[in-house]
Amino acid sequence: MARIEKDFLGEKELPDDAYYGVQTLRGLHNFHITGIPMSAEPYFVKAFGYVKKAAALTNRNLGVLDARVADAIIGACDRLIAGQMDDQFVTDFIQGGAGTSTNMNANEVIANLALESLGHKKGEYEFVNPNDHVNCGQSTNDVYPTAFRLALILRLTSYMDALRRLEDAFHAKGKEFEGVLKMGRTHLQDAVPMSLGQEFHGWGTTIGEEVHRIADVRQLLHEVNLGATAIGTSVTAAPGYPELVTRCLSDLTGIKLILAGDLVEATSDTGAYVQLSGVLKRTAAKLTKICNDIRLLASGPRCGLNEINLPQMQPGSSIMPGKVNPVIPEVVNQTSFLVIGLDLTVTLAASAGQLQLNVMEPVITFALFTSIFTMEHAVNSLRVNCVRGITANAEHSRDMVLNSLGIVTLLKPSLGYKLCGEIAREGYETGKSLHEIVVNQRKLLSQEKWDELFSFDNLIRGHLGK
Secondary structure, three states: OEEEEEEOOEEEEEEOOOOOOHHHHHHHHHOOOOOOEHHHOHHHHHHHHHHHHHHHHHHHHOOOOOHHHHHHHHHHHHHHHOOOOHHHOOOEOOOOOOOHHHHHHHHHHHHHHHHHHOOOOOOOOOOOOHHHHHOOOOOHHHHHHHHHHHHHHHHHHHHHHHHHHHHHHHHHHHHHOOOOEEEEEEOOEEEEEEEHHHHHHHHHHHHHHHHHHHHHHHHHHHEEOOOOOOOOOOOOOOOOHHHHHHHHHHHHHOOOOEEOOOHHHHHHOOHHHHHHHHHHHHHHHHHHHHHHHHHHHOOOOOOOOOOEEOOOOOEOOOOOOOOEOOHHHHHHHHHHHHHHHHHHHHHHHHHOOEOOEOOOHHHHHHHHHHHHHHHHHHHHHHHHHOHHHOEEOHHHHHHHHHOOOHHHHHHHHHHOHHHHHHHHHHHHHHOOOHHHHHHHHOOOOOHHHHHHHOOHHHHHHOOOOO
């Protein structure tokens, strides 16, 4: 079963069970780029449902749209919001036309749903038209970015929850390991002692900072240009429509949206996306650092640092029996590298807009949704498959501290920098421990004083005295 639809370029045959129409089909045929359809991000489809519903409600209340047609459109939008029509959103994320194919995908699906609810057949657009009715008072240039921003707000909420859970997991390990002594390191060399709990707690703190930064940048997405239509002059929109439709969209979503003060500027500006991408990159950089640290601390098990054990997820080699690799930190690193690269994509696309519109917004959409979606999955995997199952090799870590020359720093208030330097050099050259040199050989400190200085509390908090 098939039906014929036509636009000013000619006719196209569509499957009769397709709710999208001829313009969507052209976009589907024209843009085989990522192979990832818009439906891969359900929040984007839902956001279009909200925007089109707000437009229909506002146009009905302004007397611009027949109430019967408007109500049918509103009912169709509710089905998009409920996630019932995701499979009908088939346009590729990356496309020419600044997102027109995606906007028309939404217009045609809504129009055909509305037609069926009114007792008509799909494609009978003389009764409910995708352009004249569903897209009334709108253009791609205000609908697409508004739906994009709304979808980002919804998607970021889920991502922030994932980061908070990772923060909590690190802090829980920090509490669990607060009594585990280990050596701190700078320049990959022994520094001064600390607790393993302090290290894990620090990772939790740095992830918590990212939640706050995302919350800050998310506020920029609340400013929209809905009602600005083609270039920001509100051409074809009814008087008062921009303010009313923005208020209506806020009421529908429960999200306080603000109409931009300069709609011409807002229609071409993509600065908020650049700032959001920068925050995502910042988080990716931090996660890379944390995962590199985890891999170093777990290195070995016999010939590395071997301070912690990671959950064993899979055999690590096709040739070396018994080898297990830190695959979860590795995959989080790779995800972070992807996000860092996509930040450059966003930057270039944002800078490539000309005059009154940035036609590169579809690739920004793809880059940001990909970054958030993949990073959220990576963060969840790091928490569930790695952090929660980490155990400490406490005795081994403590032995490394007490055999290290780095703890000579704790003797500096008692013995002075110069003498401590001589002691460290002697230990390095002879292989003797500091205890052997200071207490047994040179008798610079009594055993009682040594025990006081090198108590656990002094070792990790530096409460030193002469």
